[in-house]
Every structure is written in structure tokens, then in C-alpha cells.
Amino acid sequence: MSPSPASQGAPLGDLQNAIDLALFGALGDLAMRKLFPALYHLDREGLMPESTRILGLARHEHDVAEFRQLVNSALQKRLKKDEQDKESLTRFLNRLDYLKLDFTSFEGFDAVRQWREGSPRPMVVYLSVGAKIYGDICRNLQASGSLDDATRVVVEKPIGFDLASSEEINDAIGDVFPESRIYRIDHYLGKETVQNLIALRFANPLFGTQWNQNHISHVEITVAEKVGIEGRWGYFDEAGQLRDMVQNHLLQLLCLIAMDPPSNLDADAIRDEKVKVLKALKPFTGEALGRDVVRGQYMAGTSDGQQVPGYLEEEGANTESQTETFVAMKTEVANWRWAGVPFYLRTGKRMPEKLSQIVIHFRQQPHYIFDPDQRGIAANKLIIRLQPEEGIALQVLTKDSGLDKGMRLRPGPLHLDFNNAFPKSRIPDAYERLLLEVMKGQQYLFVRRDEVEHAWRWCDQLIDGWNARETPPRRYPAGSWGPVASIAMITQDGRSWYEDY
């Protein structure tokens, strides 16, 4: 069991957290866009012990100076001006080494062992490469004698394409590393507001007693993206929005909303509760598949006032593709806490804006005493905004002010905007938090093997159902909130998607 995050009081930057980071795929998009900026921030904020070293590994021929230059340019592009200071940049770049390596061939891995030789620090192996070669890299590292009993491995999603392929990949990693040293990333778990869900739910008795089917009527989770496919057509077309976003990010959010209180903050206590939710998710069978799930694919439309192509007209597209770029669904967690409470999920590309939010709709008062014409006024809602601005709002009903208003009701928010409430603290990127937890050896923000597999099991039955029905995705114009059927799906229950963006 990893140490509890509750015991994280030790000063950050503590030497115990020093690591040797071996980053496979160091010239890739994720490394340049997210990982190096995140590592730089950790260093700049004094959270990276002085002796920490970073080895970038990739297939291309570069010497260390060239590699540092590439990382430096990526940082200049990503960091805000006031985040770049010469001293921090120089210190960070000086930590970097580079090794050209063919990841799938054993030859050359001896150089990793040599890089590690004599180091007192644990090695963290970060696999920012396709999951198909996770097994090769793990085996080569082991065979070259580069690993020891303290080495941790970090892997990115997607872990597989379905349950069978994810089991294969997990087996290959598991042949080399025990589960306690495998860190599976779902970067949504690194987002500040997502962690705040744990605090909100389990530190506030106010919500603790209300968090069930007696008080909550339904839950909405929306993860909308403005972008389209962004040059990833090949990858995306094999995956689709269900595998790319629902199997991981949306189900993780759903688990954090729906799980029972863990007995403590240990990684396994939290993950045990999440697994129970995944196991309790109702499968889509028979009629429910047509009624409660909507798949969509975007057509040409407008985004930010600009004309943008449809999914089938994107560069590299196969014009026959039936892959979904949007999914909306109504599901249920079939247990005592949530029986009868619909969870409406939706996620899509080319939506009008980037918006991730969870809305918890509370039930109406059991007995109503105000003007009958206001009866339809919404009950309390808790709105948890992940992006763009992270924050939490509780919508309450108050009396409308003014002598002429009588006892008229008006909904208004009690608002906690993280940027305003904590103006001094920069909201860190998800990868900063996750990399920091890996450095500390804390697993509570990482996904355990059984979570990944239960999530696949649930998605697989849905995909099998789709395949059997052969229904093409419904079209929606880029820049809209998805197919009309996704709106009808919720309105037929007498509800609507929360729209106060």
C-alpha cells in the first residue's frame, strides 16, 4: 500500500522525492506540450529536489545540447512570459540528458543501465509512447538490468482498444512491474477541481447527508471540446469518442461523484470504492441502446466565427467513416445510493465551447408554499466547473429583492471561483500534480488495473450493441451542442442540459 496522501505534510522538495526520470517518447507531442512544461513548473516552484535528473529517450539522433535546445523552444512556446526566468530555465535544462534509442530492440538499453549506475534515487520510467510497445520497453529495461525494486512505471491512456487488448497490455507491464509500482495516468484526475470533488464530498457534512437518491434527482456530466481532430484522424478514427473520452475521463468523473466514502485516503481505499461504482453501472441492453444513447459525428460548420470542415473532410479522412465524435447517454448506477437517479453524460468534439462541468440536481422541496406559477423554478443545483474557469457554484433560491416583488423567488449562485478565491495560487496543470505524485510515490490519483478493465467491460457491451445494430452516427453541425436527439433524450424525461455557460 502506498503512503496516504493525508500524510503529505512533509516539506515539498524533500530529498526523498528525488528521482531519475527516464522519459520514453521525449520528442513527442505530449512531452513537449505537457510534460516538460509541467516538470519545469515543479522545478521552478522548488518541488523538484536538486539531484533529480531527466533522461529523454527518442529515436532521433541528437546530442544533449540539441535536445536541450528543443525542450527550451517548446518551453518558450508554452510558458507565459512571467513564468520564464533565466535562472529556473537554466537549472531545469541542465538536468536533461538525451539518449537515442530504438525502443523495440534490446540493443542500446544497456545505456539506460549505465545512466542509472550508482544512482541512489529510484528510477521513474515514463512511457509517453503507443501502448502497443509498453511491453517491449518494460522487457528490454528488465533484461538490460536497468530496473530495481524501487522503479516505478508511468503509462498513458489509452490502455488498449477493448477489454482483451487492455488485458494483454496490462499483462505485459505486469510481468515486469507489480501493481504497486504502476501509475496509469488519466490526466483528469490531476485537475484541481477533480481532486476538490473528494474534498467537497467527504469534508463537508452538508453534502455527505444529501448525496443519494433521496435528495438528488439527477446528475449531468458534460465534457465538451471546441477543437476537432487536430491532425490525429488516424488514431481518433479507430477509437471514437466513447473510447477516447468516456471509457476513461467521464467514467472517472462519474466514479468520483457516485462512489461511497472511502475509509481513508489511501490509494486502494479510494480505488476500491471506484471499482464498486464501475461494477454497478447498468449495461445498455435491448431498447435502452436506441433510447438512452446517442452517437454523433460533426459536419462542416462554424467555430469562433470561422468555417470549419466536417469530420469526413478533415485531412487524412476516410469519407465512409462511421466513427462517433459525440456521445450522449443516460446511465444508472444500480445500487442503494443511486437507484433510479439518471446520470446523463455527454462529450463531443467541435462543440460551441470548451466546457467540462458536472451538475448535481437536487430534488424539489417535498411541500411547496410559494407562488404556484413559480413551482417549475429549478431546485438547488451544485455546479462543479472543471474548465474553463475552475470553480464550484451552489445555486440556491432566494427572495427577489424590492418592495414590489412580494415573496417571489429568484435563483442565484453561491460562487467559489478558484482564481478569485485563492488569487495567489496558480492553478497547476493536471500533469504537474500527477508528476509530483509519481515523484512522491503516491498512487491515489492513478488508475488501478481493475478500474481500467471494468470500464472496458462496460464500454465493450455498448460498442458490441452498436456494431450489431449498424446504426450510423447522427450528424451535427460543427459549433453546435450535438445531434438534436441528444437534447430529446433528456427532454423526454422532463429535464434539460444545464445551460448557464
Ligand code: BG6
Ligand atoms: C485526451 C483525449 O485524453 O483528452 C483528447 O485523447 C482530448 O481527444 C483531451 O482532446 C481533452 O483533455 P482536456 O484536458 O483538454 O479536457
